[in-house]
Amino acid sequence: MMKKKSIGILKDSKTWGSWKVAKVLGLKAVKVPDPSGAIYQRSGSGYRAGDPKMITIFQYDPEFQDTFESDMQLNHYRLLLEDAGYPVDKMMLEIIVRDGSTYIATNRGITEEMYYIPVRIIYDDEVRSYFDRKRRDLLGHLQSGVMPDPCKPWETWNGIRCERYCPVWESCDIGIEAHREEKT
Numbered sequence: 001m002m003k004k005k006s007i008g009i010l011k012d013s014k015t016w017g018s019w020k021v022a023k024v025l026g027l028k029a030v031k032v033p034d035p036s037g038a039i040y041q042r043s044g045s046g047y048r049a050g051d052p053k054m055i056t057i058f059q060y061d062p063e064f065q066d067t068f069e070s071d072m073q074l075n076h077y078r079l080l081l082e083d084a085g086y087p088v089d090k091m092m093l094e095i096i097v098r099d100g101s102t103y104i105a106t107n108r109g110i111t112e113e114m115y116y117i118p119v120r121i122i123y124d125d126e127v128r129s130y131f132d133r134k135r136r137d138l139l140g141h142l143q144s145g146v147m148p149d150p151c152k153p154w155e156t157w158n159g160i161r162c163e164r165y166c167p168v169w170e171s172c173d174i175g176i177e178a179h180r181e182e183k184t
């Protein structure tokens with residue numbers, strides 16, 4: 001009897017707020033005419049009586065989607081496993097939506113409480129050089145005592161990460177400022 005080849009699947013579990021889940025899924029709200037053909041009966045803000053009624057739907061938008069961090073993290077784990085002799089064929093994220101089933105999550109297009117999404121395989125050299133650079137930078141800053149430059153706007157999703165998702169915001173001037181603004 002032929003022995004079945006085993007498949008190595010790397011799965012990582014996350015608990016994320018619905019905004020981050022929508023970002024990773026690339027789900028963006030867009031306004032489209034109501035397919036039923038309904039029209040506005042009265043004029044209002046931004047529309048006039050007789051205009052097609054607009055509804056909100058959620059569409060995949062590759063420009064909005066950002067999976068860079070989780071892709072890199074899981075590929076890093078993949079290389080650690082493979083270096084230890086455990087080949088990885090597939091990678092998955094199991095995401096529990098922290099605010100799943102709430103009005104806010106639904107308004108972001110997040111209708112499930114849990115998502116499974118595949119993670120792309122990135123070239124080994126790209127992953128290794130990214131983390132080597134990060135390690136070198138970290139050691140350099142620890143030795144010199146000089147704080148690194150703050151994250152770039154694309155890395156912070158234009159500040160949203162600083163406000164809601166950064167685990168080290170208390171050690172960062174931009175993070176402290178973002179939380180101060182939130183309180184006021």
Ligand code: SF4
Pocket residue numbers: 150151155156161162166167168169172173174175176
């Ligand atoms: S709070 Fe600071 S470290 Fe955290 S994401 Fe924002 S800029 Fe980066």
